[in-house]
Amino acid sequence: MPDIVAYTDGACSGNPGPGGWGVLLQAVSGSDIVKERELKGGEPATTNNRMELLAAISALEVLDRPSTVRVVTDSAYVKNGVTTWIHGWKRNGWKTSAKKDVKNVELWQRLDTAQSRHTVAWEWIKGHAGHPENERADALARAGMKPFKTKI
16 A cells, blocks of 8 residues: 555646646555645646646655655546656657657656656546545645636
């Protein structure tokens, strides 16, 4: 069992538009949750994919010691990118198989560096499907976005 579980989510109002990211970190011992920590943030003009990436990055960067981490995300983009696509991008000098620049390259590079400090397992779950921890991460992402939404 991992000693840290990170539930991550991103949100965007419009795509692009104001966005937020949220993380629920749980330190676990056996099957018991021994500590929880919530993180959130946002940007005034961004995309959902960037917010999903920043959630995962933030979860890993906040840990002050190398850890065994299970990152649970509802973003296939993040999970597939970090477990599969990133290897080819790195081999190709951060170019796609079509020889185009990788979108959000600075965030992918930051995520690659952040995960290199830890032993990370990536898990995808369906979003908005009633998973309590994912719903909490989603609420944190929406709260992180809130200061950047303008009132009309």
